[in-house]
Amino acid sequence: MDALIKILRQDATLSPAALAAMLCRTESEIRAEISRLEAQGILLGYRAVVNEEKLGHDVVRAMIEVKITPERGGGFDKLAERISRYEEVRSCHLMSGGYDLLVEVEGSDLRDVAAFVSEKLSTIQGVLSTATHFVLRAYKEQGLLMKRDAVEERLQVAP
Numbered sequence: 723m724d725a726l727i728k729i730l731r732q733d734a735t736l737s738p739a740a741l742a743a744m745l746c747r748t749e750s751e752i753r754a755e756i757s758r759l760e761a762q763g764i765l766l767g768y769r770a771v772v773n774e775e776k777l778g779h780d781v782v783r784a785m786i787e788v789k790i791t792p793e794r795g796g797g798f799d800k801l802a803e804r805i806s807r808y809e810e811v812r813s814c815h816l817m818s819g820g821y822d823l824l825v826e827v828e829g830s831d832l833r834d835v836a837a838f839v840s841e842k843l844s845t846i847q848g849v850l851s852t853a854t855h856f857v858l859r860a861y862k863e864q865g866l867l868m869k870r871d872a873v874e875e876r877l878q879v880a881p
Contacts, residue, residue: 734768771866783857784835787821789850810838
């Protein structure tokens, strides 16, 4: 199972036949294992990593630090799950340190993100404060370098 998940994390487009050949298993075993992993909620979906900049899409992303008061009987989970349900939210993580949640949001422009923070996020009971950081450029997404058109340079080796 771990080997299958590792391969799928690298390339989820591989066919069951290709995966079976790589793992020395039958195609039906691979199909059954994938179905089991999906049914158990281990494999939640398959996504492409897209370089929005090269597509010319004007997408604004922001990381928002959120301080919250945990709810009685639900702790941080209920508020985090509520925040996660918003369409604008791409990811939401419970964090250690100076704030409680790190929320990644996406909008069509700065006003969209600002409106989400001021009208939706900050008005939720239990949200104490927010700090918004706009993403200026992505260099790496989900373990993949966002390749630019410039010639790749070698890292210098210090003597």
